Amino acid sequence: MRRIEILVAVLLVASACGGSSDTAGPTTTAVPSTSGAPATTPARATTVPATTVAPTTVAPTTTAAPTTTAAPTATQPVLTFESSLEFESFSANIQSAFKAAVDKEFAAVQEKAGISVAVFTDGVLWTYALGEASSTANMTTSTPIPIGSTSKTFVSALVLTQIAEGLYELTDSLEQVLSGHPDYESFDKTRINPDVTVEQMLAMRSGLADFNDNREGTQGLFSNTTWEPADNVNLVQVPFIDAGAFDYNDTNLVLLGLVAEFQGGQNLNDLYTQVFFDPLDIAAILPPHDSVPSDTALPYGDLVPYAEGFGNIIDAAPYDFDHYWLGQGRLRWPCCGLISTPENLARWGYELYSSNGSAIPESASASLLDALLTDPVFYQGLMQIYGYFTTQRTYALPNSATVTTVGHPGAGGGYSTLLRYSPELDLTVVLLANSLLQDPGTCGSLEGQRFVSNVIFLDVRNCIAARIFAAYTE
Numbered sequence: 001m002r003r004i005e006i007l008v009a010v011l012l013v014a015s016a017c018g019g020s021s022d023t024a025g026p027t028t029t030a031v032p033s034t035s036g037a038p039a040t041t042p043a044r045a046t047t048v049p050a051t052t053v054a055p056t057t058v059a060p061t062t063t064a065a066p067t068t069t070a071a072p073t074a075t076q077p078v079l080t081f082e083s084s085l086e087f088e089s090f091s092a093n094i095q096s097a098f099k100a101a102v103d104k105e106f107a108a109v110q111e112k113a114g115i116s117v118a119v120f121t122d123g124v125l126w127t128y129a130l131g132e133a134s135s136t137a138n139m140t141t142s143t144p145i146p147i148g149s150t151s152k153t154f155v156s157a158l159v160l161t162q163i164a165e166g167l168y169e170l171t172d173s174l175e176q177v178l179s180g181h182p183d184y185e186s187f188d189k190t191r192i193n194p195d196v197t198v199e200q201m202l203a204m205r206s207g208l209a210d211f212n213d214n215r216e217g218t219q220g221l222f223s224n225t226t227w228e229p230a231d232n233v234n235l236v237q238v239p240f241i242d243a244g245a246f247d248y249n250d251t252n253l254v255l256l257g258l259v260a261e262f263q264g265g266q267n268l269n270d271l272y273t274q275v276f277f278d279p280l281d282i283a284a285i286l287p288p289h290d291s292v293p294s295d296t297a298l299p300y301g302d303l304v305p306y307a308e309g310f311g312n313i314i315d316a317a318p319y320d321f322d323h324y325w326l327g328q329g330r331l332r333w334p335c336c337g338l339i340s341t342p343e344n345l346a347r348w349g350y351e352l353y354s355s356n357g358s359a360i361p362e363s364a365s366a367s368l369l370d371a372l373l374t375d376p377v378f379y380q381g382l383m384q385i386y387g388y389f390t391t392q393r394t395y396a397l398p399n400s401a402t403v404t405t406v407g408h409p410g411a412g413g414g415y416s417t418l419l420r421y422s423p424e425l426d427l428t429v430v431l432l433a434n435s436l437l438q439d440p441g442t443c444g445s446l447e448g449q450r451f452v453s454n455v456i457f458l459d460v461r462n463c464i465a466a467r468i469f470a471a472y473t474e
Helices: 002-014 092-107 148-164 174-178 198-202 215-222 229-233 251-264 268-280 321-331 342-353 362-370 460-473
Strands: 033-036 114-121 124-131 300-302 310-312 377-379 382-386 391-396 402-412 415-422 427-433
Touching (some): 092 460, 148 198, 148 402, 148 415, 342 415
Antiparallel strands (some): 114 124, 114 427, 300 310, 402 415, 415 427
């Protein structure tokens, strides 16, 4: 029995953000659903309908200790996601072109589940969904889906906002910004460098090891009766190295999450709600503090060792979705644990990156964009610029034009995400899927290189984005 429990824990850890080999779900797809807000309804003041539980109720005000992110209680309300009717529509021709782009690429994927897409510019929204969210439900435009590492964009936005407010500086060391935290003394200073700076952690150049490499330790996150974010930091096993070289790992995120909580005097859920969700009318949740909605899309991927082939991982596994997210919420805090919808995420990307947006102060926005003035690094199979949890990559369009975009992808645990914003077009494209969608797309040379086994291809997510940007320019 103990052996089975250990096996389950190992597989759950392997399916965490960035650590999964899941590639797709079943080929069966359900009836597509599409939505476009009426052109006669341009109002933007309320993007979450009145029937949706307000984000402020998600994180109870009684949870004041910034050092502990507890599991949800039975009385905690669960956020309900609904599509907005508060925005104008794109023209019928553009909507048809967007839909054709998604349909063409998604139809070519052999193993898949569902997909949901949103395109947003100032006051104009298009959403579309098709496939299955679970074995019993179709994917809809309001189905909540984990956004994976795209969650990192919220961490950098919060940190840069706190810096703009004068709470600390980019050049401050971990010792300076966290030394008064009650869990700071538990860190092994041979493994967690007290001199590493906030900026080095934001840029993934801290020299710290990834706590996810401690497989035995991360298994316990699915069964431990208590948990604090500092527990993840204390899973780091090897000494730090000199800061400077790019190394993508999530220890940086946990430390910055702790810094944001400690300096902000509240837990991360409350900070997100007060700084971003409420002011921008964005709906999102962050487990394990927030309860996961029952209609959240289930993960699809490789079913081994429970069964053969691809399919609904939860249906095949000897654990339920609540147990899955008990551990996933702890593992993914705060790097990749947010759950939302493409509409909310597209509006977030616009508010964060557009000159018309208001997510962060002007000085924070300048810092976010200035961080992209750096040399490319090898990330996700190709050379691209990686700033403060924001990447920059360029799509080549059929008419020989190019579109430079910023954002952040996400993949792991049976889910995948793409957020790309084009400053030239002032347009955000977001797609969320409950499978990895790593198959080569059909767009050929629409965009630059991704190398796998010396073969150049562009995956389905980026082909969809490239085709949508191309359709918008035509």
